[in-house]
Amino acid sequence: MAGEAQADCLFCKIVSGEVPADVVRETETTYAFRDINPQAPVHVLVIPKVHYPDAGTLAAAEPQIAADVLRACAEVAAQEKIADTGFRIVLNTGPGAGQTVFHTHAHVLGGRGLEWPPG
Numbered sequence: 001m002a003g004e005a006q007a008d009c010l011f012c013k014i015v016s017g018e019v020p021a022d023v024v025r026e027t028e029t030t031y032a033f034r035d036i037n038p039q040a041p042v043h044v045l046v047i048p049k050v051h052y053p054d055a056g057t058l059a060a061a062e063p064q065i066a067a068d069v070l071r072a073c074a075e076v077a078a079q080e081k082i083a084d085t086g087f088r089i090v091l092n093t094g095p096g097a098g099q100t101v102f103h104t105h106a107h108v109l110g111g112r113g114l115e116w117p118p119g
């Protein structure tokens, strides 16, 4: 059921500690850890501890936790010292947009120039 930990979900396993991760920040409702395949000098994934497949379904079911994720992204950016130079928050939604892990996650990217529009 949405919201409950999924046995076959990689990011639920990271939240539970079953799969190790380089954690940079944790709040009551969120978890932030470095991406295993970084696309920028700073590349952190911010996730809700609860399982929802994407940002839209999370926001519809748990709007406060969706806000917590966005707030945690800004806090991670400040902590990683990319808040002043600028950073990007990316929420890939659906396989056609490159989503490969179906547990909501925000990419926080920075520390290099970020072109717009993205490729």
Ligand code: 5GP
Pocket (backbone or CB within 6 Å): 010, 021, 022, 033, 034, 035, 036, 037, 038, 045, 092, 098, 099, 100, 101, 102
């Ligand atoms: P998506 O493509 O779904 O938007 O992002 C999934 C991200 O998870 C990718 O950037 C990928 O590098 C990252 N990732 C996949 N497996 C692992 C893992 O085991 N640990 C960590 N830290 N990141 C992972």
Ligand code: ZN
Pocket (backbone or CB within 6 Å): 005, 006, 009, 010, 011, 012, 013, 050, 051, 052, 102, 103
């Ligand atoms: Zn999950």
